[in-house]
Amino acid sequence: MPNQTTTRRIYFDHTAGKPIDSRVIEVMLPYMTSSYGNPSSIHAFSQEAKQTLEEAREKIAKLINAESKESIVFTSGATESNNMAIKGVAYRNKNRGNHIITSSIEHMSVINPCKFLTTQGFKATFLPVDQYGFVSLKKLEEELTSETTLISIMYASGEIGTIQPMKEISKIAHSKNAFLHVDATAANGQIPINVQNDGIDLLTISSNDMYGPKGVGALYIKKGIRIEPLIQGGGQEKGIRSGTENIPGIVGFGKAAEIAQKEMSVESKRLEKLRDKFIKGLLDQIPYSFLNGHPTKRLPDNVAVRFSFIEGESILLSLDMMGVAASSGSACTTKTLEPSHVLLAIGLKHEEAHGSVLFTLGRQNTKEEVDYVIDIMPDIIKRLRKISPLTPKELKE
Amino acid sequence: MYTDKVMEHFRNPRNMGEISDADGIGTVGNPVCGDMMTIYIKVKDNNITDIKFKTFGCGAAIATSSMVTELAKGKTLEEALKITRGDVADALEGLPPIKMHCSNLAADALHAAIEDYNKKRKAEKEVKT
Numbered sequence: 001m002p003n004q005t006t007t008r009r010i011y012f013d014h015t016a017g018k019p020i021d022s023r024v025i026e027v028m029l030p031y032m033t034s035s036y037g038n039p040s041s042i043h044a045f046s047q048e049a050k051q052t053l054e055e056a057r058e059k060i061a062k063l064i065n066a067e068s069k070e071s072i073v074f075t076s077g078a079t080e081s082n083n084m085a086i087k088g089v090a091y092r093n094k095n096r097g098n099h100i101i102t103s104s105i106e107h108m109s110v111i112n113p114c115k116f117l118t119t120q121g122f123k124a125t126f127l128p129v130d131q132y133g134f135v136s137l138k139k140l141e142e143e144l145t146s147e148t149t150l151i152s153i154m155y156a157s158g159e160i161g162t163i164q165p166m167k168e169i170s171k172i173a174h175s176k177n178a179f180l181h182v183d184a185t186a187a188n189g190q191i192p193i194n195v196q197n198d199g200i201d202l203l204t205i206s207s208n209d210m211y212g213p214k215g216v217g218a219l220y221i222k223k224g225i226r227i228e229p230l231i232q233g234g235g236q237e238k239g240i241r242s243g244t245e246n247i248p249g250i251v252g253f254g255k256a257a258e259i260a261q262k263e264m265s266v267e268s269k270r271l272e273k274l275r276d277k278f279i280k281g282l283l284d285q286i287p288y289s290f291l292n293g294h295p296t297k298r299l300p301d302n303v304a305v306r307f308s309f310i311e312g313e314s315i316l317l318s319l320d321m322m323g324v325a326a327s328s329g330s331a332c333t334t335k336t337l338e339p340s341h342v343l344l345a346i347g348l349k350h351e352e353a354h355g356s357v358l359f360t361l362g363r364q365n366t367k368e369e370v371d372y373v374i375d376i377m378p379d380i381i382k383r384l385r386k387i388s389p390l391t392p393k394e395l396k397e
Numbered sequence: 398m399y400t401d402k403v404m405e406h407f408r409n410p411r412n413m414g415e416i417s418d419a420d421g422i423g424t425v426g427n428p429v430c431g432d433m434m435t436i437y438i439k440v441k442d443n444n445i446t447d448i449k450f451k452t453f454g455c456g457a458a459i460a461t462s463s464m465v466t467e468l469a470k471g472k473t474l475e476e477a478l479k480i481t482r483g484d485v486a487d488a489l490e491g492l493p494p495i496k497m498h499c500s501n502l503a504a505d506a507l508h509a510a511i512e513d514y515n516k517k518r519k520a521e522k523e524v525k526t
Contacts, residue, residue, distance in 0.1 A: 311431055313455035317399075317407060339431070351428035387413055387459060389435045389451035390428060 008323035010369045014301055014362035015158040015186065016327055021211040021259060021363075024252045028213065031248040038244055040236065049247050056254025063257040064184075064203060065194040066220050073219045073237045074250050078185040079109035080230075081204035081219040082152075084241070085181040086113040088227030089150045089202065090122055093179075097147035101178070103127045103135045103154070104345040110152050110183055111341075123147075132294040133162035133346050140172050148178045155193065155203075158186030159342045159358060160293030161302030170199030179225060185209055185217075189260040190268055190300050195220055202227075207249065211363065212256030216249035271300035271361050274370050278303045278359065281374030286381050288392070292343065292356060303359040306343075307381050309390040311354045318380040319357075324373055327358045351390075400490040403460040410459055412466035414449045421517065423509025425502045432458045436466070436506040440514055443473050450506070457492050457500035461485050465503035474511055480504050 031052070037045030039053050054069065061069040075081045090100055102114050104126045114124040125143045127135050135153055144151070151173045156163040166182065173180040181202040184193055189210035195203050202225065207216040221227060221240070233242030275298075282305055283289050292304035307315065312328030319326055339353035348356075359373070399407075419437035426433040432454035439447035448470050450462040465485050469477045482504045486492045492501060 309453065311454050311458075314407070314459060317404075317456045321404075321408065349429075350431070354428070354431045387410060387451065388453040389424075389433060390453050 008372070010324045010365075010372065012303075012359035012361060012365065012369075012373070013325045013327050015209075015358070015360040017214070018208055018211050018362055019364070020208075020213055020252065021256060023259060024212055024255045027255045028248045028252040031251050035247075039247070040234070040244070049245075052247060052251055053245055056250045056257075059254040059257045059261075060205070060218050061220075063193075063261045064188070064205065064220060065196050067196060067223055070238075071220050071223055073221060073240050074245060074253075075217045075219055075241060076215055076246070077208075077217040078107070078183065078204050078206035079217075081206070081217045082107065082109040082181075082183055083113050084219050084227065084230050085202040085204060085221075086110065086150065086152055087117065087230060088240075089179055089181065089225075090117050091228035092226055093149040094122075097145075097149045099123045099125070099145060099147040100150045100152065101125045101127060101140065101143055101148055102152040103129060105129050105133055105135075105157055105160075105342045106152065106154055107158075107183060107185065110154070114152070127153075129345050131347050132297075133157055133160045133342070134294070134297075135164055135169065137165070137168055137172060140169065144172060144176050144178060146176055148176060150181060151178050152181040152183065155182050155184040155187035156191070156299050157293065157342060158299070158302070158360070159340060160304050160346065161298030162293045163187065163191065163297045163299065166198045166200065174199060186299060189256075189264065190271075192264065195222070201225055207253035207256055210253075210256040210260045213249045213252045216246055216253045218253070267363065268300040271365075274361055274365065274367060275300055275303055277367070278361075278370045278374065279305065281370070282377055285374070285378050289381075292346065292348075301361040303361065304356065305359075306348070306352055306356040308352070308355060308392075309388050310381065310384040312356050314384055315355075315357050315380060318384065319373075319376075322376050322380075324376075327360070328356055398493055399456055399460075400492075402488075402490045403457065403492065406460035406463040406489065407456045410450075410463040412449050412463065412470065413451070415451060416447060416449050419449075419510075421510040421512075421514025423506045423511070423513055425506045425509055426454070426458075428453055431455070432500050432502060434458065434462050434502055434506045436462070436503070436510040438469075438507075438510045438514060440474065443475075445469050445472055445474065445477055448507075450503070455496070455500055457496040458502070460489055461492070461501050461503035462506070464488050465507050469507055474514070478508060478511055480507060 037049040039050040057069040057072045179201040182200045183204045185206045188205040201222045203220040208214040288308035343353035416437035420440045421438045424435040434452040437449045448466045452462040482501045
């Protein structure tokens with residue numbers, strides 16, 4: 001097989017990084033050339049920047065149906081927003097309680113701040129999930145006490161696609177007056193998020209996940225909730241996040257949010273169709289192949305599959321030789337040499353997690369590109385299985 | 398990330414397969430860690446006359462397995478035992494640092510196959526005497 005080199009290049013790694021929409025770039029450009037005022041100054045340059053900043057804030061607020069634009073704080077991205085929410089709420093409310101609850105499938109920018117807090121006198125509970133990645137609501141109820149100040153659960157997983165029952169989680173959180181923080185990095189821009197209807201107190205979103213520039217994000221903080229700032233300084237963003245605002249990035253983020261809101265429903269339906277065709281095409285043709293995550297309650301862009309007896313990185317290399325970019329939950333593609341904690345949390349054995357491949361679809365992907373991968377995948381898997389010493393017999397042992 | 402040489406061996410692995418009447422078989426690693434390889438050798442007059450491998454693992458694991466079979470084929474058992482992990486990595490013009498210890502098991506598998514051969518031969522001798 002793949003001796004031929006291909007000129008074809010297909011990108012199915014949108015969870016890792018997305019291209020910036022050309023309409024977004026267009027509105028950003030003036031803020032990197034002629035418009036460079038600092039929104040905190042007094043002159044006309046500054047007033048223009050200030051107005052731009054507030055317009056972008058309004059667009060982000062609209063996208064998630066925040067009660068007002070004043071509830072949006074701009075950050076450097078989802079990692080900062082998650083840190084800000086978790087440490088900010090925990091420290092601010094430490095007189096009320098020292099317990100936080102999160103899940104075992106969160107992004108590391110949630111898991112690691114929670115772990116850090118346990119070294120600072122806080123207690124953290126990592127809730128288990130079922131085989132699909134749904135957080136155990138029963139366990140959440142059991143673990144929740146009057147000492148719990150914060151629950152942090154992701155809206156949907158970028159790795160296995162599963163969308164959590166947010167309203168139910170919110171009801172449970174509020175039954176004991178805990179705040180609910182939701183990391184919506186993967187979900188935002190793909191499925192409608194309504195912080196007021198869903199009962200969300202703090203929400204993390206990022207710009208690049210909506211085809212905006214990298215290095216910009218936001219944290220929605222419901223009116224009335226106060227948090228301890230992580231970054232102190234000149235008092236920008238109402239003192240919650242000091243530092244001169246990244247105006248070009250924020251302008252692009254605002255535009256990306258506006259486009260996402262307008263185009264989401266049509267685009268998500270298109271992606272769902274592609275996704276289902278993709279999954280079916282792989283699972284139908286290839287024996288010992290399985291879907292990771294829930295078949296229907298999943299993000300429109302997410303095709304997470306696993307193949308027994310072979311290892312993910314060698315699948316990715318084989319795909320790359322055929323011009324296809326994807327990602328994997330294999331240890332060999334991480335810096336820690338451990339397979340993805342998400343895949344282990346849904347109950348996969350190490351050797352099953354190693355054989356996982358993640359395709360994430362995006363705006364420029366076509367049906368032809370999906371067909372191409374469905375077409376080349378059986379030979380790739382067959383070749384690697386021929387090299388592998390593992391057989392169905394060994395996996396059962 | 399990988400050298401051209403690694404990719405070339407990943408694309409066209411040499412000596413891939415099994416030897417049904419192998420004189421020595423060595424398996425190292427396990428599927429839980431993500432790397433597992435088995436090496437089969439045929440030995441005649443103290444020389445490795447045939448060698449084959451099967452590997453579960455990443456690109457580096459497959460390429461190192463392929464390379465070690467090339468390095469060992471035709472060598473005496475003593476020469477083959479001197480092949481180190483470093484020799485395999487050098488012959489591939491280098492491996493990413495993170496792969497040096499986790500996926501560079503091929504030399505170990507070769508040594509295990511030779512040990513298996515020596516053990517079997519010793520057992521045979523004892524039966525004869």
